Amino acid sequence: MTAALALLALVGGWEALVRLGGVDPLILPAPTQVLDALWEDRSLLAPDLWATTYEVVIGLGAAVLAGAALAVAMHLSPALRRALRPLVIGSQAVPVPVIAPLVILVLGFGLAPKVLLVALVCFFPITINLYDGLRAADPDARRLLRSLQASRWQALRLVEAPAALPNAFTGLKVAAAVAVIGAVFAEWAGAERGLGRALLTANGQLETARAFAATLLLFLLAIALYGACALLERRVVDWTPRTGPGGP
Amino acid sequence: MQSEAEAPVVEPRDVEAAAVEIDGVEVSYGAVQALRGVTLRVAPGEIVAVVGPSGCGKSTLLELVCGLIEPDAGRVRAGAAALMPQRDALLPWLSALDNAALALRVAGVARASARAAAHEHFAAFGLEGFERARPAALSGGMRQRVAFLRTLLAGRPVLCLDEPFGALDALTRLQMQRWLEGALAREPRTVLLVTHDVEEAVLLADRVALLSPRPGRIVSVLDVALPRPRARDARAVVELRERALGVLGADAAVSAGNGALNDSAPEPRS
Numbered sequence: 001m002t003a004a005l006a007l008l009a010l011v012g013g014w015e016a017l018v019r020l021g022g023v024d025p026l027i028l029p030a031p032t033q034v035l036d037a038l039w040e041d042r043s044l045l046a047p048d049l050w051a052t053t054y055e056v057v058i059g060l061g062a063a064v065l066a067g068a069a070l071a072v073a074m075h076l077s078p079a080l081r082r083a084l085r086p087l088v089i090g091s092q093a094v095p096v097p098v099i100a101p102l103v104i105l106v107l108g109f110g111l112a113p114k115v116l117l118v119a120l121v122c123f124f125p126i127t128i129n130l131y132d133g134l135r136a137a138d139p140d141a142r143r144l145l146r147s148l149q150a151s152r153w154q155a156l157r158l159v160e161a162p163a164a165l166p167n168a169f170t171g172l173k174v175a176a177a178v179a180v181i182g183a184v185f186a187e188w189a190g191a192e193r194g195l196g197r198a199l200l201t202a203n204g205q206l207e208t209a210r211a212f213a214a215t216l217l218l219f220l221l222a223i224a225l226y227g228a229c230a231l232l233e234r235r236v237v238d239w240t241p242r243t244g245p246g247g248p
Numbered sequence: 249m250q251s252e253a254e255a256p257v258v259e260p261r262d263v264e265a266a267a268v269e270i271d272g273v274e275v276s277y278g279a280v281q282a283l284r285g286v287t288l289r290v291a292p293g294e295i296v297a298v299v300g301p302s303g304c305g306k307s308t309l310l311e312l313v314c315g316l317i318e319p320d321a322g323r324v325r326a327g328a329a330a331l332m333p334q335r336d337a338l339l340p341w342l343s344a345l346d347n348a349a350l351a352l353r354v355a356g357v358a359r360a361s362a363r364a365a366a367h368e369h370f371a372a373f374g375l376e377g378f379e380r381a382r383p384a385a386l387s388g389g390m391r392q393r394v395a396f397l398r399t400l401l402a403g404r405p406v407l408c409l410d411e412p413f414g415a416l417d418a419l420t421r422l423q424m425q426r427w428l429e430g431a432l433a434r435e436p437r438t439v440l441l442v443t444h445d446v447e448e449a450v451l452l453a454d455r456v457a458l459l460s461p462r463p464g465r466i467v468s469v470l471d472v473a474l475p476r477p478r479a480r481d482a483r484a485v486v487e488l489r490e491r492a493l494g495v496l497g498a499d500a501a502v503s504a505g506n507g508a509l510n511d512s513a514p515e516p517r518s
Contacts, residue, residue: 140337147314147331148354148402158353162341239341239382 029209034216037209044198045210049217051193055111055183056225059118063175066119067126068168074127075134075160076152092124096182100189114186114194121182122175126168133167134160166240169233176225180218195221265327266292266405266438268313273322275308281463282308286322288457288466292405295432295439297449299492300459306442307334309464310408313440327438330402334410336395338383344394345370345379351402366401372434373397374427389420396431406438413448422480425451429477446492450485451478458495468495 011031017023018030025033038045070088074081100117107113137160145155180195187196195214202211268290275283282305290296298306311317312324314331330351338347345363346353348370352362370376373393383391392412399407412428413421425448432439432452443449449456456470470492478485 138337140333140335141339143311143316144331144333144337144350145354146316147329148351150354154354158350159339162339165341239384 026206026208029212033209034212037207038213038216041210041213045195045214045217048193048195048198048214049221051191052180052183052187052195052218053221055114055186055194056118056179056221058111059115059182060122060176060179060225062115063119063122063126063179064172067123067171067175068130070123070127071130071134072156074131076156088124088127091120094120096121096185097188100185103186104190109190109192113189114183114191117186118179118182122179125174125178126171129171129174130164130168133164136167137163166233166237169229169237173226173229173233176229177222179225180222184218268326268329268406268438268440269324270309270312271323271325273312273319273324275305275312275317275319283312283319284463284465286459286464286466288469290406290438290440292327292438293436294455295441295453297441297443297453297456298459299443299446299449299456300464300496301461302444303462304459305462305464306444306459307410310410310440310442313406314408327406328404329406329408329440330399330404332395332399332407332409332412335415336383336391338391338395338398340383343380343382344375344386344390347383348375348394348397348401350398355403366397369397369400373431387420388416389424392416392424393427396428400431400435400437406440409439409441411443412441414444421445421448426477428452433476446489446496447480447485450488450492451480456488456492458492468492470495 014028015030015032018025018028018033029037070084074084074088096117100113103113103116107116134156141159141163142155145159150158183194184196184199187194188200191197195218198214199211202208202214268288270286270288273283273286274281286305286309288296288298288309298309300306308317310331312319313326314329315326316331339350342350345366348366349357349359349362352365353359357365367379370379373396375390375393375397378386378390383394386394396409396412399409413424416424429452439453441449441453446456450470450472453472456472457466458468458470459465460467470488472488474482474484474488480486
């Protein structure tokens with residue numbers, strides 16, 4: 001409710017600024033003009049939206065697989081933890097816009113470089129949150145499993161992994177929110193389709209309203225992805241109370 | 249381990265394997281000595297309560313018996329022991345039934361048979377109808393009963409109960425003490441019961457070992473040769489309770505009529 005009001009105020013202010021302040025729509029189109037462009041160019045933008053969604057979803061999936069594997073490996077092996085941690089952290093210092101063209105050069109214009117770059121942006125929050133979650137399991141439950149002579153694998157499967165799920169979903173939601181950035185940079189470096197590509201061409205043709213329309217779609221895509229992850233979380237992590245303290 | 253799992257909740261077969269012998273045990277955590285020269289024997293089928301102030305190394309004693317830690321000096325010989333940790337340690341994502349069946353699952357029993365084995369006891373444990381309930385939806389007393397059933401289903405001759413009712417309100421605790429008495433009468437086990445509640449110890453145990461503040465030493469062992477069930481206001485029970493409190497040097501610190509020792513100071517480890 002308050003979110004809707006805040007949005008309304010922002011959009012209303014923006015519209016008023018452009019209409020009454022006489023801002024050149026080439027520099028800042030009014031929200032209504034953006035919606036117009038979105039409707040006019042819908043046949044142009046729909047394939048772009050589809051292409052970017054596809055890249056982002058596949059990339060996010062790859063990030064989940066890679067991130068989970070990394071987190072579990074680092075959790076189970078102190079040697080791997082020492083070896084991998086600097087690399088995992090360092091990977092976030094890699095400037096994606098700079099390496100994107102290199103990745104495109106090596107992997108071509110297809111899906112692979114987009115997936116790789118989305119995964120590069122996304123795996124870090126997944127890995128770090130899951131890793132922390134695996135360590136945060138209840139010490140009493142760990143002791144219990146040890147007293148039952150549980151194997152390392154059983155401790156992971158029965159206690160640590162379920163206990164880490166709430167954390168893992170936090171990481172996944174962060175990843176979902178930033179995933180589109182990776183896709184946009186990848187498309188800027190070279191793509192036939194995609195919202196990032198649409199942004200670039202619209203800017204080149206001084207179609208500012210269409211560029212804003214593409215940005216709006218990116219915005220909505222990020223929100224939808226985040227919402228899907230939050231929904232999945234509520235279905236999977238159904239033992240923690242929604243509000244208040246507690247949880248494992 | 250496998251064979252124990254296939255025959256859960258049976259009378260311990262090997263009587264000797266159901267004994268606990270602790271000989272001159274010393275345990276230190278860094279510079280802090282937790283236990284000093286502790287010697288304690290628990291005969292098969294006997295219920296021994298260990299009472300002492302917080303931080304006197306009571307939980308450490310159970311960890312030794314369960315083989316979770318090794319003593320720095322001395323020797324521990326004990327039959328296979330199942331631990332019921334302080335604060336039930338139920339897994340919040342599992343149903344009551346799956347929590348009760350956890351020890352069986354760890355022992356390699358298939359999910360369906362582990363559940364079936366656990367379910368056989370749900371009625372006797374007053375848990376019927378709550379099979380699918382998550383721990384958060386259970387009362388404190390029910391949570392303890394699920395935790396106790398899980399401990400029992402580990403199929404081990406020795407039970408190590410670490411303050412099983414410490415987190416319960418006074419009324420529930422009384423009910424649970426009676427309930428535990430009945431459950432142990434039905435399923436006899438060698439029991440090491442750690443508690444800070446002198447009254448609980450006198451009501452439930454055959455013998456009560458009194459531990460000093462850290463470093464924990466056994467200052468006295470009281471025989472509780474009283475018929476069961478015991479009433480908490482029976483003269484003999486009250487006398488034993490007061491004797492135990494006297495030995496622990498708590499006369500001045502504890503108001504009369506309250507069996508529990510006050511926690512004197514925050515402890516790094518209980």
